[in-house]
Amino acid sequence: MATNKNKVSETVIRRLPKYHRYLSELHEKGEDRISSQELSDLTGFTASQIRQDLNNFGGFGQQGYGYKVTVLKEELENILGISTVYKTIIIGSGRLGSVISNYRGFLESGFEIVAMFDRDEKVVGTTVGNHVVKSIDDLESYLEEHKEVTVAILTVPKEGAQAIAHRLEACGIRGIWNFAPEDLDAMEGVIVENIRLTDSLLTLSYYLTEEDR
Amino acid sequence: MATNKNKVSETVIRRLPKYHRYLSELHEKGEDRISSQELSDLTGFTASQIRQDLNNFGGFGQQGYGYKVTVLKEELENILGISTVYKTIIIGSGRLGSVISNYRGFLESGFEIVAMFDRDEKVVGTTVGNHVVKSIDDLESYLEEHKEVTVAILTVPKEGAQAIAHRLEACGIRGIWNFAPEDLDAMEGVIVENIRLTDSLLTLSYYLTEEDR
Numbered sequence: 001m002a003t004n005k006n007k008v009s010e011t012v013i014r015r016l017p018k019y020h021r022y023l024s025e026l027h028e029k030g031e032d033r034i035s036s037q038e039l040s041d042l043t044g045f046t047a048s049q050i051r052q053d054l055n056n057f058g059g060f061g062q063q064g065y066g067y068k069v070t071v072l073k074e075e076l077e078n079i080l081g082i083s084t085v086y087k088t089i090i091i092g093s094g095r096l097g098s099v100i101s102n103y104r105g106f107l108e109s110g111f112e113i114v115a116m117f118d119r120d121e122k123v124v125g126t127t128v129g130n131h132v133v134k135s136i137d138d139l140e141s142y143l144e145e146h147k148e149v150t151v152a153i154l155t156v157p158k159e160g161a162q163a164i165a166h167r168l169e170a171c172g173i174r175g176i177w178n179f180a181p182e183d184l185d186a187m188e189g190v191i192v193e194n195i196r197l198t199d200s201l202l203t204l205s206y207y208l209t210e211e212d213r
Numbered sequence: 214m215a216t217n218k219n220k221v222s223e224t225v226i227r228r229l230p231k232y233h234r235y236l237s238e239l240h241e242k243g244e245d246r247i248s249s250q251e252l253s254d255l256t257g258f259t260a261s262q263i264r265q266d267l268n269n270f271g272g273f274g275q276q277g278y279g280y281k282v283t284v285l286k287e288e289l290e291n292i293l294g295i296s297t298v299y300k301t302i303i304i305g306s307g308r309l310g311s312v313i314s315n316y317r318g319f320l321e322s323g324f325e326i327v328a329m330f331d332r333d334e335k336v337v338g339t340t341v342g343n344h345v346v347k348s349i350d351d352l353e354s355y356l357e358e359h360k361e362v363t364v365a366i367l368t369v370p371k372e373g374a375q376a377i378a379h380r381l382e383a384c385g386i387r388g389i390w391n392f393a394p395e396d397l398d399a400m401e402g403v404i405v406e407n408i409r410l411t412d413s414l415l416t417l418s419y420y421l422t423e424e425d426r
Contacts, residue, residue, distance in 0.1 A: 013419050017412035021394070044396075080415045081422025095312045102308060105394070109414040150421070175421050177414065181234070181318070183257075191424075193417040197408065199230035201322040201390065202293045204406040206226050208363070208388050209294025211404075 008056045015053055016080055018043055023073040035066035082110045086175070087148050091136065091164055092155035093118040093128045096179060100155055101129035111151060115142065119160070136164075143171040151175040158182045165190070221269045228266055229293055231256055236286040248279035295323045299388070300361050304349065304377055305368035306331040306341045309392060313368055314342035324364060328355065332373070349377075356384040364388040371395045378403070 022042050026034055036047040043050070054060055054067075060075050061067045077083060088111045090097050101113055116131040117139055118124060124135045134142060143149055152168050154161055154176055161180035168176060169187040176192045178184060181199075184192050235255050239247055249260040256263070267273055267280075273288050274280045290296060301324045303310050314326055329344040330352055331337060337348045347355060356362055365381050367374055367389055374393035381389060382400040389405045391397060394412075397405050 014412070014416055016419065017409070017415035018396075020415065021412075079419065079422075081418045081425075082415070084418070084422055084425070086418070086421060095315060099308045099312045103410065105411040105414065109411055110418050111414060151417070174424070175417050177417055183231075191417060191420045193413055193420075195408070195410065195413055196230070197316065198318040198322055199227070199234075200406055200408055201318065201324060202230035202233065202295070203227055204364070204388050204390055204404060205294045205297070205299070205323050206229065206292065207404045207406075208299060209292075209297055211387070212294075212297070 012053050012056060015043075015045065016076060019050070019053070020073065020076040020080060020082075023069060023076060026069045027073050031069050033066050033068050034072075036061065038066070080110075082108075084110055086111050086151045087114050087146070088112060088151040088153060089114060089142075089149055090116045090131075090153045090155060091118075091139075091168075092157075093120075093123050093131075093133045094155060097153075097155040098128050100153060100179075101131060113153075114146070114149060117142075119156075139167060140171055143168075143173070147172075149173070151177070153177045153179070155179045165192075225266050225269060228256075228258065229289060232263070232266070233286065233289040233293060233295075236282060236289060239282045240286050244282050246279050246281050247285075249274065251279070293323075295321075297323055299324050299364045300327050300359070301325060301364040301366060302327060302355075302362055303329045303344075303366045303368060304331075304352075304381075305370075306333075306336050306344075306346045307368060310366075310368040311341050313366055313392075314344060326366075327359070327362060330355075332369075352380060353384060356381075356386070360385075362386070364390065366390045366392070368392045378405075 019039070022039065036050045039050050040047040051061065057075065057079050060072050090101055090113060093116050097116065101116060106113060113131070115134060116128055117134050117136045119136040123133050126133055150173060152173050154164060156164060158181050161178065161182040162184060165176060165184045165187065169190050174190060176184065176190060178192055178194045181196065232252070235252065249263045252263050253260040264274065270288070270292050273285050303314055303326060306329050310329065314329060319326060326344070329341055329346050330349045331346050332349040336346050339346055363386060365386050367377060369377060371394050374391065374395040375397060378389060378397045378400065382403050387403060389397065389403060391405055391407045394409065
């Protein structure tokens with residue numbers, strides 16, 4: 001476990017979910033152990049890169065033996081905090097919010113959706129997914145009463161995102177999963193993880209266009 | 214425009230959509246020009262980084278003047294191929310496929326959804342978004358008749374993703390926007406751009422958990 005107090009780089013962190021994904025598959029297949037070379041063949045990262053990445057957290061492998069699948073999988077789950085369940089609210093009950101609320105990867109990843117908010121009077125009180133949509137006007141009073149909620153998912157239009165983020169910050173929310181195409185201001189004590197659909201599409205467009213040049 | 218034939222690194226490419234996003238905002242606000250320092254304040258990248266990035270494509274700025282907003286915006290649109298419209302199909306008409314088909318960023322980014330496929334007999338023939346869902350059995354014959362289709366969006370479960378990708382490759386599809394949580398094999402002539410929701414969630418989980426340690 002992360003006894004190493006040095007900051008691990010974000011590039012390394014972003015490879016960990018991928019390692020975990022493959023370890024879970026190996027585990028399902030009943031594999032007992034795996035070498036860093038085999039992990040390299042699966043993931044496309046070099047064996048030395050993989051060993052280096054894992055050494056940030058203590059190693060877990062043995063020379064000539066490789067990694068024990070169950071052990072490495074569990075260690076990755078500890079590192080990624082999968083077993084910690086973060087109570088989560090969704091802001092924005094539109095199409096995307098609705099899909100997200102039904103996303104089965106949530107609880108597996110340690111996030112439990114407990115409420116959903118919207119600013120549109122017409123949807124407040126209706127049921128979306130498994131949640132009765134609450135008014136965004138009640139955000140502060142809800143979070144005051146539910147101190148256990150620490151994460152918010154933003155599926156609001158670009159225009160409203162920053163203001164909502166600041167309200168969430170003021171309420172002590174610690175993490176935001178942001179789908180709004182807006183770069184949120186840095187907020188003290190709030191970790192922002194962005195999903196940038198349009199940026200991703202434009203990257204694909206770039207590579208397609210580059211081939212045509 | 215990308216007259217520079219040297220390969221530009223992916224890291225640079227992935228910053229271009231962000232530049233474009235800010236240039237579009239400045240354009241909407243009626244701003245005439247912007248310095249690399251002002252762009253730096255907006256984007257969080259250093260001014261020198263921004264100049265370097267843009268120099269890969271010819272520069273566009275003038276010492277002491279900065280960048281003309283309309284010009285830089287248009288140049289970025291050329292580089293990103295936004296004005297080229299790629300005819301696109303969606304494979305998977307479930308919740309995510311349905312949201313994606315309604316995503317308003319598509320045409321703005323140069324992608325036009327022209328058809329939707331599913332393997333579930335029960336949904337084939339029904340209307341999802343603006344599309345009557347076709348059977349995945351008809352994928353090859355459809356693409357044979359519609360050579361103008363070059364991009365596919367995969368919103369199928371993990372299990373089916375790789376097989377579908379190979380069928381798309383065989384049909385000459387050039388780009389895949391992949392939402393399935395599966396690393397697709399490298400395919401010749403196919404550009405794959407992944408959206409990894411679970412990996413992103415686990416990264417957020419890591420940072421939240423790290424704070425608690």
